[in-house]
Amino acid sequence: MIQPQRQIAVSDALCIYQDLFPQPPRELQIEHHYLLYVSFGAMRLEAEGAAWSLPPDRAALVAAGTPLRLLLNQKMSVCSVLFSSRFAPTPRAPLSVFEMTPLAREIVKECGRTEEDEPLSEYRLSLFRTLQMVTWRLADTPSKATIPTGKSRGVIRALAITESLLAEPLRFEDVSRMTGQTPRTLARRLLAETGQRWGGKFCGECE
Known part of the structure; x- marks a missing residue:
């Protein structure tokens, strides 16, 4: 339910x-329990000072x-x-x-074959229950693959550049130059604010 202005019973x-295109960040607060799955592409999800790639x-x-805050x-x-809260219990967290399993992905795909205004048959209800x-x-075992988040403007900018250019050759010196910092200063700030050094593992968490 990406569009917050739309009320759905x-x-x-x-x-x-939904097929979505790049757009400004979205702030969401849904009145129903909400399973969000990206079948193609990836989005960034932020909540309570943490961030994840989906x-x-x-x-x-x-x-x-x-x-929630979603970055598309x-x-x-x-x-x-x-x-609805009457259909499903409140999640523990x-x-x-x-991590999605092949079974979960196939059930989501099958559930999506129902039109929004189509009455739910017993078969469809059983799919949603499953x-x-x-x-x-699965949610009882959350992923540890969080995205590093910064506090200072320079680190936040460096993280955004790294995430947006993952598919391209990128050197740490280029990131520091684009953020107006020396490599030494940026490395020190990254370690202090995220607990990580820029490199393979750091970039991998952004994928």
């Missing part, structure tokens, strides 16, 4: 597929009422599954980003 469960091998389970910097296909049980269980 959910009696039990609903699956919405490529097709991960998903996010968000409890009703939890505020590339073309992507997004599947949003909404569960307000937000959990977890998806809820599978993803709630």
